[in-house]
Amino acid sequence: MTAVRPYYAADSASARHYDLITAADRSIDGDIDIYAGLAPAGGSILELGAGTGRVAIPLAERGFAVTGLDIAAPMLAQAEAKRALLPADIAARLRFLRGDLRSLALGQRFDAIIVTFYTLAHLQPSVAWKQAFAGMARHLAPGGVIALHLPDPEKMGGLAPRPDVPVMRRLVEDGSYLTLFVAAQAMNARTGRFNLTLDYVSHAPDGRELKRSRELYSLFHGDPAPYAAQAGLRSRGDAIAIGDTGSIVCFEAAKA
Ligand SMILES: C[S@@+](CC[C@H](N)C(=O)[O-])C[C@H]1O[C@@H](n2cnc3c(N)ncnc32)[C@H](O)[C@@H]1O
Structure with a gap:
């Protein structure tokens, strides 16, 4: 029987060829422009599941201070390699961290938190989503926005x-x-x-x-609304359709 590797694992083709494959994926067309509209100019953005920096790097290039967190070392290694080639002022606005989005403890609040390209859906709704939303709420500035790109499987x-x-x-x-x-x-x-x-x-x-x-x-298919409500976040606007198979849903923290 053929062995089956987990996605984004060490030595996986999904991690090694991530950028090549996503460059051809129409389900994320235009997503960076949407995320760039969520934080004030020069504001801070936390990306959970930042992967190879596909989104985090262009956001730093647009002037945001971006923290990209990911659990997978082979994905982060590619992000770091790309960061090392950036002009110094852009690289200084960008940091990548290894971590699990279920146990966030960064000691900082952000103007926006983004969880792009189906990342949250890799985790089963229930305990993992509850932990993720609690962590996001703890790391969101007053009036800050959370954006989740979720699939409709x-x-x-x-x-x-x-x-x-x-x-x-x-x-x-x-x-x-x-x-x-x-x-x-x-x-x-x-x-x-x-x-x-x-x-x-x-x-x-x-x-x-x-x-x-x-x-x-x-x-996994799940409704984020009850998890957001439990974390004290409220819905923000209508879901934004993107590609054929998903949409970006937003929540916000109360203003100070
Ligand atoms: C589809 S990729 C998205 C990468 C990037 N955000 C993008 O849009 O191109 C999903 C990423 O989520 C990461 N991931 C999965 N589970 C995670 C977890 N529990 N904590 C942090 N990152 C996780 C994976 O390692 C992978 O890099």
Whole structure:
């Protein structure tokens, strides 16, 4: 049986090729502009699950002071490598930290907290969401905003599993080719868990298979509103539709 790696794990293709794959993903089109509109000019933003810095870095380039927290070392290593190449004034506004969004203790409050591209949905609603919302509320400045990009897994069924038909093929920097296949998908209506089993296959330019990795991508479907209310946050505006499969929902802390 093929071993299945967790997503974003050390030595996973999902972490190594994250930027290449997300660059082709229409479900996050325009998201950075939305997050940039949530904090005052030059304000502070905390991104939970900042990954490779796809969002945190452009926000720092736009003048925000950004803290990006992530649990996965291989994702943070890429973010740090990109930070090291930034002009000094931008790099000084940006820091990446390793940590778990369920146990936030940064000793600081932020004008906005963003949880982008389905990050919260990687965790099962219930205890984990309760801990996440309590932590976000503790780290939000008076009048501050939380934005969560959440998926609607029921709309994600369009990827009919065809292990023989690639859903994506890209040229990698090292000259190899990365091909992505959906090996299986399953939605559990009882738990709200959507599982995608993905095969990442690397080929040499002459077609020789170099490497293959089977990885499990899981998302949970949940309603954030009760968790936000329990943490003392109130709803802010309507959900913002983004891509075909998700939306950004916002909550806010009371003003001082
Ligand atoms: C889909 S990626 C999003 C990366 C980045 N925010 C973006 O929009 O491109 C999800 C990220 O959440 C991180 N993550 C998952 N569970 C986490 C947790 N409990 N605490 C912190 N980060 C977590 C993963 O390591 C991964 O980098």
